[in-house]
Amino acid sequence: MTQHTHSHDLRAVRWLTYLMFMMFAMTTDAVGVVIPEVMKAFDLSLTAAGLLHYGPMVAIAIAGMCFGHLADKLGRKRAIILGLALFAANSFLFVIESTFWFYLTLMVLSGLAIGIFKTAALALIGDITRSTTEHTATMNGVEAFFGVGAIIGPFLVTYLLNNGMEWKWLYVIAAVLCVGLILAAWRIDYPKTMAQTDKPIDVARTLRMVKDPYALGFSLAAFLYVATESAIYVWMPTYLLGYQGEAVWLALYALPIFFILRAGGRFVGVWMMARFNWAAVMVLFTGIIAACFLGAIIWGKSAAVYLLPLSGLFMSVIYPTVNSKGISCFEKHKHGAAAGVILFFTALGAAAGPLLMGIVSDANGGDAVYGFIVATGFAVVLFFGFVFNLLKDPTRRRLHELEQRDYKNQV
Template identity: 25%
Template sequence: MTTACPPDTTTAPAVAAPTSRVGRLGVPIGLVVVLGALQGIGPLSLDTYLPALPDIAHDLSASTSATQLTLTATLAGLAVGQLFFGPMSDRLGRRRPLIVGLAVYVVASLLCAVAPNIGLLIAGRTLQGFTAAAGMVSAMAIARDVSNGAAMARLFAALMLVTGAAPVIAPVLGGQLLLVTSWRGIFGLLAVAGVLLLLTATFRVPETLPVERRRVGGFGETVSTFRRLVRDPGFRTPLLAMVLSCAGLFGYLAGSPFLLQDVHGLSAQAYSALFAVNTIGLTGLSQLSGRIVHRTGPRVLLLAGTSICAVGGLGLLAATLAGAGLLAIVPALFLVVSGMGFVFPNATALALADHGDTAGSASALLGTGQFLAGAVAAPLVGLGPDASLTMAVVIAVVTVASVGAALSGSRRRELALA
């Protein structure tokens, strides 16, 4: 494994680094907060407008499935964008692709705010997701640059505390904004958030990839790097477990606004509050992971996280088949979401552990896998005569499959040690 180098600030602005530290990580708290905010730009873009999906469908005279495509478009943009910005960050350093991506993100958010029809909104959301990927992949690559081993798993758990605030705040903020503005105002707010992140990245993010460690080569080298990563079982297995778990999470994101608001009659504000509770569960488990990973190891926690998600998925399917109400559905959804608090940091740490020299590309594949899974799962949950049942089936199938992937990784590790 390539030893991580300390941050190289020679190409960064001359800004005094924070002196406080995060536990035993030796990483400034200010940098952790900034990296968490950059990772949070994806969830912020996805979740803030969720309470407004029914309003968008009404205002633009669009069907439910067409409106859900605005979510699918963002997920596809995030997936493709990471394939673009990840290798770029390995070749050009972390800062330049990040700053360019954030600048275009602001423009994309403004385009969404003024979109006159569902087609142009879908196009704007695609560009918004593509450019948000710059923040997410750069944040993971920088975190890998400045840490390794168990400290890296703890750092990713710490980032989840900051990143977890985005999906908690986003739907609540979106629901409250709908009291005073329309869904267009929500996209205006995302543009403002993009400006703030752009300024922060310009003046507070150091360059952590020295010139001598940057990769050379063009498209062929990028493809070769991706091929090597996918062929490595140590990378592929946690990637698969994360992808399948994320498919369940994004199935929840796409289907829950209609299930809970249209079917069960919750208001946009009640839905956003319930969404926040679920995400607090995710954040709580991510922090527990950071505290115990040095004792259990990340593989055990990855298996525990996928199992929690699967219990929730099977519970949701059982509740739907039985025609149960919110008292059965809400706890099941809570498990589907909160289990990701164990999945995200530990799958990421396992996948990146042996790939410090290609952290940008490896991070890109992790992110692409997550959002491609979401891009597939999101439209599926709206199909069929009973969308609630379709959503439950999709979430149950993919979360159970994620347990199989995690078990496969644990078994492979046992055989390697035998």
């Protein structure tokens, strides 16, 4: 494994990666604000309008599994530019038509493009870090910028609507930013990761990776975490409807507060994961998350209005750490495929979790608390999974071996 990149290029690559995640989060996490506008414009049901969330998530899952290998086969830079180019071209098309099925088609295509450049960007993190510990800290930094984008996107949609413009101009703004990222990426030297293997790099290799216990374990953790997290940004506003307690203002701004705490916590996570035992932190934080969800169910809306937004602070480090450790359990020339597998389960959790919650709630008279009982189950299983990880430490030997092999002589 050989890598040649000047330090100033590494800094530029790192910042481009941060900005890339911020850019696409502006669109994916703004869908909650977009859906009510689409429902009014096309007289849609909740289920039909929800396709704007489920569709792109399924597309990202498919892209992660089918195209994750491109980061290893084409190289990180080419795969990133390919995905960004597809995303930009697709986003500009939002202005040429105004039908629901056209919008849904474009959002699904944007999910495919995101899956291509996101897996390549996740694989790239291993190329620009000098240890698995730094890998985890950097992953938290990347996801922190994603969290910033998740705040900016809904704000921009609200601003556009308040000024008499349509929500779809958000995608044009994202496309312009994307073009700037493409031009910058084209001019910067990326690290060269050379695969020491004669085996073909293709979809079949990615599918075989699912059988690996490390890939499967971290992928299931990603599924459980995202299914828990999506309960907040999809169903928390519904659960808090009708709240009449002393913290009415908090119920009104619960979702933005959740996103702010999640983003801020990830910046803290960059510092924390570089200094503390990641396995212990994961047990502590998943335990607090499970407690927040349990409290929201046991004591009802009067507690949920505080506990559910607060859970964002402790959710902040979970997903980037799962992603980092899962990818780090493989050689660098397999990071693209590993990222694709984890991304598949991530997007699957984002789609299946809220859908199951909605089905259970509808089966119990439409009361959202029953959906949160399902989400609490996800959180509790995730907690016990990390208790097992702390006690057995199944990744210690593998991470140590790969650290010595892939990172020891890196400049």
